[in-house]
Amino acid sequence: MSDIFFEELSLPNPTINLAICTTSPYQQLAEIIEKTGQYIVDDKPDVVCVWGDTNSSLGAAIAANKTHTMLCHIEAGCRSGDFRMAEEYNRILIDNLSDLLFPVAQCDSLNLTNEKIHGRITFLGDPLFDAFLYNRNRVLSNWIKTMSDFADFSILLTLHRAENVDSPVIIKRILKAINSIRSGKVLFPIHPRTRKMIEEFGLADLVDNEVVTTTEPLGYFEMLKILDQCDAVITDSGGLQKEAFFAQKTCITLRKSTEHLDTIRLKVNILIDPESESLDNLSEICSNAKKIGDTFKYISEMPYGDGHSSIQIVNAILDEISNNKTIIK
Amino acid sequence: MSDIFFEELSLPNPTINLAICTTSPYQQLAEIIEKTGQYIVDDKPDVVCVWGDTNSSLGAAIAANKTHTMLCHIEAGCRSGDFRMAEEYNRILIDNLSDLLFPVAQCDSLNLTNEKIHGRITFLGDPLFDAFLYNRNRVLSNWIKTMSDFADFSILLTLHRAENVDSPVIIKRILKAINSIRSGKVLFPIHPRTRKMIEEFGLADLVDNEVVTTTEPLGYFEMLKILDQCDAVITDSGGLQKEAFFAQKTCITLRKSTEHLDTIRLKVNILIDPESESLDNLSEICSNAKKIGDTFKYISEMPYGDGHSSIQIVNAILDEISNNKTIIK
Numbered sequence: 001m002s003d004i005f006f007e008e009l010s011l012p013n014p015t016i017n018l019a020i021c022t023t024s025p026y027q028q029l030a031e032i033i034e035k036t037g038q039y040i041v042d043d044k045p046d047v048v049c050v051w052g053d054t055n056s057s058l059g060a061a062i063a064a065n066k067t068h069t070m071l072c073h074i075e076a077g078c079r080s081g082d083f084r085m086a087e088e089y090n091r092i093l094i095d096n097l098s099d100l101l102f103p104v105a106q107c108d109s110l111n112l113t114n115e116k117i118h119g120r121i122t123f124l125g126d127p128l129f130d131a132f133l134y135n136r137n138r139v140l141s142n143w144i145k146t147m148s149d150f151a152d153f154s155i156l157l158t159l160h161r162a163e164n165v166d167s168p169v170i171i172k173r174i175l176k177a178i179n180s181i182r183s184g185k186v187l188f189p190i191h192p193r194t195r196k197m198i199e200e201f202g203l204a205d206l207v208d209n210e211v212v213t214t215t216e217p218l219g220y221f222e223m224l225k226i227l228d229q230c231d232a233v234i235t236d237s238g239g240l241q242k243e244a245f246f247a248q249k250t251c252i253t254l255r256k257s258t259e260h261l262d263t264i265r266l267k268v269n270i271l272i273d274p275e276s277e278s279l280d281n282l283s284e285i286c287s288n289a290k291k292i293g294d295t296f297k298y299i300s301e302m303p304y305g306d307g308h309s310s311i312q313i314v315n316a317i318l319d320e321i322s323n324n325k326t327i328i329k
Numbered sequence: 330m331s332d333i334f335f336e337e338l339s340l341p342n343p344t345i346n347l348a349i350c351t352t353s354p355y356q357q358l359a360e361i362i363e364k365t366g367q368y369i370v371d372d373k374p375d376v377v378c379v380w381g382d383t384n385s386s387l388g389a390a391i392a393a394n395k396t397h398t399m400l401c402h403i404e405a406g407c408r409s410g411d412f413r414m415a416e417e418y419n420r421i422l423i424d425n426l427s428d429l430l431f432p433v434a435q436c437d438s439l440n441l442t443n444e445k446i447h448g449r450i451t452f453l454g455d456p457l458f459d460a461f462l463y464n465r466n467r468v469l470s471n472w473i474k475t476m477s478d479f480a481d482f483s484i485l486l487t488l489h490r491a492e493n494v495d496s497p498v499i500i501k502r503i504l505k506a507i508n509s510i511r512s513g514k515v516l517f518p519i520h521p522r523t524r525k526m527i528e529e530f531g532l533a534d535l536v537d538n539e540v541v542t543t544t545e546p547l548g549y550f551e552m553l554k555i556l557d558q559c560d561a562v563i564t565d566s567g568g569l570q571k572e573a574f575f576a577q578k579t580c581i582t583l584r585k586s587t588e589h590l591d592t593i594r595l596k597v598n599i600l601i602d603p604e605s606e607s608l609d610n611l612s613e614i615c616s617n618a619k620k621i622g623d624t625f626k627y628i629s630e631m632p633y634g635d636g637h638s639s640i641q642i643v644n645a646i647l648d649e650i651s652n653n654k655t656i657i658k
Contacts (some may be wrong), residue, residue, distance in 0.1 A: 026366030026395035030359040037355030065418055066355035083447060089394055092425045097418060115445050118412060 004219040009135070025055060025086065032059025033066075040067045046321045050094060051075055053087040061094045070324065072317055074127065076101035077108030077117075078238075078259040084163075091259075095119070100320055102313050104128070106303045107261045120320075124312040125305010128239070132224075132246040133307045139224045153213070154184030154231045155286060160191040161236040164254060168201040170274050174254060175206035177279045178234070183287040186234075187226060190214040232289035234282070241269055242304070248296040250289040252282065262303035268295050333548040338464070354384060354415065361388025362395075369396045375650045379423060380404055382416040390423045399653065401646055403456065405430035406437030406446075407567075407588040413492075420588075424448070429649055431642050433457070435632045436590045453641040454634010457568070461553075461575040462636045468553045482542070483513030483560045484615060489520040490565040493583060497530040499603050503583060504535035506608045507563070512616040515563075516555060519543045561618035563611070570598055571633070577625040579618040581611065591632035597624050 006013065018035045022028045032055060040048065040063055048064035049072045050057035057073075064071040076095050080088055095101060095112060098119040103109040104126035112121045157178060165171050175198075178186055188207060190198075195214070198204060207214050218226070223243070227233070233244040234252045241260045244251035251269040263269035270285055270292075272278045285292070335342065347364045351357050361384065369377065369392055377393035378401045379386035386402075393400040405424050409417055424430060424441060427448045432438040433455035441450050486507060494500050504527075507515055517536060519527075524543070527533060536543050547555070552572070556562070562573040563581045570589045573580035580598040592598035599614055599621075601607045614621070 024366065024370070024395075026362055026392050029391065029395060030363040030366070033355055033362070034359040037353065037359070041353070062358065063355050066353075066358060066415070086395070089426060093422050096421045096425060116443060118410075 008220050009131070020056075029055050029059050029062075032056055033063050036060045036063035037067055040064065040069055045069065046324075047072055047100075047317060049074060049317065053078065053091040053094070055086075055090065058090045058094055061097045065097045070100070070320070071098045072100040072102070072320075073098040073119075074102045074313060075104050075108075076121070077103035077105075077110075077112040079108070079111045080257040080259040082257040100317065102316075104304060104309070105260065105262045106301075107265070108259075122316055123305075124316065125302075125307070125309035126242070127310040127313065128242060129246055129302075129304040130307050130310045132243060135220065136224050136228070136247075139221050140228055143225060150187060150226045150229050152185050153187035153226065153229065155181065155186040155234060155289075156226050156230045156232075157186050157188040157212070157234045158191070158237050158240055159188075159194050159235070159254070161255070164236050164274055165191075165194045165197045168203075171197060171201065172203055172206070173279060174274050175203055175212075177282040179206055179209070179211050180283045181211060181286050182283060183289070184231060185210075186212045187230075188212050188214045189216065189218045189223075191217060231293065232286055234286075245269065246304070248293065250285075250292040252285055254279075266295070266299055266303070268292065268299075337549050338460070349385075358384050358388050361385055362392050365389045365392035366396055369393065369398055374398065375653075376401055376429075376646060378403060378646065382407065382420040382423070384415075384419065387419045387423055390426045394426045399429070399649070400427045401429040401431070402427040402448075403431045403642060404433050404437075405450070406432035406434075406439075406441040408437070408440045409586040409588040411586040429646065431645075433633060433638070434589065434591045435630075436594070437588075451645055452634075453645065454631075454636070454638035455571070456639040456642065457571060458575055458633040459636050459639045461572060464549065465553050465557070465576075468550050469557055472554060479516060479555045479558050481514050482516035482555065482558065484510065484515040484563060484618075485555050485559045485561075486515050486517040486541070486563045487520070487566050487569055488517075488523050488564070488583070490584070493565050493603055494520075494523045494526045497532075500526060500530065501532055501535070502608060503603050504532055504541075506611040508535055508538070508540050509612045510540060510615045511612060512618070513560060514539075515541045516559075517541050517543045518545065518547045518552075520546060560622065561615055563615075574598065575633070577622065579614075579621040581614055583608075595624070595628055595632070597621065597628075 020028055020031050022031050036059055047070040048060055050060050051074045061071055073094050076098060078091050082088055095117050101112055101117065101119045101121045103112060103121065103123050106123060109121060109123040159165055164174060198207060227243060227247040227249060230249060232250045232252060233240060234254065235241060236254045238259060241251050241253055241258060241263055245263045245268060251263065253269055253271050254274045256273045258264060258271055264271060349357055349360050351360050365388055376399040377389055379389050380403045390400055402423050405427065407420050411417055424446050430441055430448045430450045432441060432450065432452050435452060438450060438452040488494055493503060527536060556572060556576040556578060559578060561579045561581060562569060563583065564570060565583045567588060570580050570582055570587060570592055574592045574597060580592065582598055582600050583603045585602045587593060587600055593600060
């Protein structure tokens with residue numbers, strides 16, 4: 001699924017692919033540490049940069065630490081407080097191993113200070129916001145809205161988290177609540193695993209009907225278009241909560257907790273625990289989505305930086321490397 | 330070197346030996362995660378207990394986390410603040426992965442609270458203090474002091490840390506300072522690596538002379554005897570700092586920092602950075618060792634518990650397992 005991002009965003013192909021093929025998380029992590037460690041020993045990079053909270057990031061972070069290589073963590077300080085998520089442990093471990101930490105939101109920076117993390121913390125904003133602004137301008141200037149396939153849809157829905165889609169009870173509750181929406185049609189780019197579960201649980205009548213239309217997963221450019229077009233986003237994804245914020249659209253997050261606390265604090269992201277009765281309010285919140293979205297007009301701060309974070313982060317890392325090299329060890 | 334401890338303390342042999350044979354720290358860690366993870370998957374233990382801050386403890390902790398097994402850390406919360414030590418990272422990572430944390434000293438408990446570590450923290454004292462009391466009584470009651478080989482020595486010295494023994498400048502500074510001691514003879518049970526370095530650097534004349542006598546590394550029982558006999562301990566070891574405290578002897582720690590802050594706070598452990606000029610005071614501090622040791626008479630608190638920690642920790646873990654089993658998941 002990552003190929004389309006490399007293509008659309010004109011990213012260069014990776015120099016190496018570690019070809020990790022194990023499946024258990026503990027085996028996967030061991031293999032990532034082993035192979036990344038070997039790469040570091042052979043190639044002797046000045047710095048290892050990792051992003052986010054995956055096992056790949058944790059494995060590379062541990063390999064950097066055990067080979068005494070400078071470690072830099074972008075998207076540091078994210079915390080959901082939910083320790084049932086493997087990612088929550090990964091985040092905390094990577095942050096504690098890092099020499100340079102770049103939180104991408106103001107509240108994440110505060111988390112790191114509160115936990116007395118020892119590395120150097122620098123808040124310079126979110127490179128994803130840079131990417132959003134740059135690509136939105138490219139995409140939308142060449143796009144005639146009235147010709148769009150998405151014109152019919154005012155709500156974007158994505159679901160993929162195990163706790164939502166692997167339980168027949170929960171996914172049925174969610175899809176029923178979605179079907180109660182009367183304020184607009186719902187576009188549902190569907191994750192292959194989610195589609196499989198819906199079929200397995202015999203819930204196909206709750207999608208591809210008058211309210212909900214499924215499509216294959218969309219590329220980044222298609223997502224930018226539907227984000228521009230819609231009134232509200234309903235999701236359990238981490239990234240899409242932020243992208244809805246960048247696009248100034250109301251977000252409804254179907255999780256018990258979120259690590260994007262600034263969006264909650266600014267009242268444009270509404271957290272609904274899919275196991276709770278609050279799910280019954282989904283339709284009403286969607287009816288008010290435009291009104292909630294008006295809140296964006298009154299937000300004077302931008303918790304994700306000024307849209308020039310990437311270059312500032314790169315410069316900060318290069319400065320650190322050149323400072324380090326002038327110190328005689 | 331661990332065989333003598335199993336023998337003297339009548340410990341049962343390990344059920345399994347993972348036979349880790351790699352040498353680079355990153356490969357070692359990867360192999361420990363892989364093999365411990367496999368063991369956990371096969372054997373399905375209710376809990377994984379790890380002690381201290383070694384790569385073995387970290388690897389087992391990661392394996393427990395990635396296989397969703399309850400993790401318990403004994404000797405949690407130790408912090409030196411010195412991130413040049415691999416152990417400092419290991420400590421912090423293990424603590425952040427743990428469900429149950431048993432700090433063994435009061436200050437360690439406070440460290441965990443300050444860092445907002447999420448697991449359950451219970452201070453029940455130090456099992457090493459239990460072991461010290463139990464074995465000291467066994468050993469000393471059968472020991473006639475006047476017949477001891479150690480009668481001549483009033484100072485116990487150990488050195489093994491890379492930063493002290495791998496640098497010819499530092500180890501020479503330390504041994505010269507030791508040779509300036511006039512208040513008593515020094516017994517120096519010598520780590521094989523330290524002996525190798527002393528020979529390599531041509532410093533043999535600074536040991537096995539009128540002031541310093543080297544011996545092979547001693548077993549636990551022999552250490553208890555010399556601890557009972559001496560006036561002061563000079564060391565760069567973590568464990569021996571605590572054992573000196575248990576034996577109520579003045580300790581001089583040759584490091585930039587220590588994780589046993591309670592011993593420093595109570596003024597019976599004196600920290601000397603071997604690279605600093607404070608090393609010149611070593612002889613004078615040794616002359617005052619007995620006087621400094623008098624401080625123990627006025628210490629009313631015991632920061633390492635009441636000597637019955639082991640059984641309390643075992644009971645706390647068993648309680649947690651049985652509580653966990655009654656919860657329907």
